Amino acid sequence: MEGASTKGVLSHLSLLEVQARSRKTQQPSRVKELRAKAEALMVQRDQLKAEIETHKNLQKLRAVMDKQCANEEEEAMDEDSENSQLLRLMARHTQLKDLLHAHHIIGGYNVIKTRQGKGLCVSVSTGYEGVYLETYNLEMDLKPTLRISRHNIPPFIPLSSLAEQSNMQTDVRTLLDPLSQHLNAFAGRKQQLKLVKELHKSVEVMESNVLCSLLVLMVTVPREKTAVLCALEYADHTRCLPTRVHFECADKELPDSPEWKKNHSLLLETPVHKALTTMRKMGNIV
Structure with a gap:
């Protein structure tokens, strides 16, 4: 019995020794893995810091550009710095994207006042597959009621019937939206015919x-x-x-x-x- 007990103890000690050696061999690779992970996290941290700083500078420039008074803030930045020029371009890009988004929200129509506020000129742009095509204009009198005075809409577009069917006195988009649909469909068909001839x-x-x-x-x-x-x-x-x-x-x-x-x-x-x-x-x- 004593011999068997001794043998069991020695076997257990041998197993512990093997496990200890295994841990020693695994430890360097584990340390190496943790170091690589730490380095990757530090790189990610630096990138996030740079992005936050860029975002702050963009916000600052956007405020300056929106207010159109870039005196103190822009003087604080190096005019000849490549970074400052890049930031200005990025700020201008985001500003234009916001303007395009707002333009899309209001229907994509350009509206300007004419005759000292007595009339409006509305521009309706057309396009197909990302290519801008013709732009059409309607000049409208505001008083005594809203009415179309001049336009360059093609005669085969049913402008008169669209105006009669609309509720333009209270919502001018009830005229402009279907008109834009007709004009863009015509421009698209015309562009397709052109592409057939070219391709x-x-x-x-x-x-x-x-x-x-x-x-x-x-x-x-x-x-x-x-x-x-x-x-x-x-x-x-x-x-x-x-x-x-x-x-x-x-x-x-x-x-x-x-x-x-x-x-x-x-x-x-x-x-x-x-x-x-x-x-x-x-x-x-x-």
């Missing part, structure tokens, strides 16, 4: 009108060299997408084929210049 030289524009509410294109099927007429009708003048697409060709079965049924859906759901690109990639047109 798709093999597609022939057979017919279009000034409102760009009708577009007839001739495309060619690659293998059979069959010509297909694609007629797109835009009955909803507040949208850039067609409400009806119709195909005509000598092969009467082609419009009902699975490929051209997909093309039909594509042209209804996608701007025409992008739809034609997809059709060409799929090998449906040259």
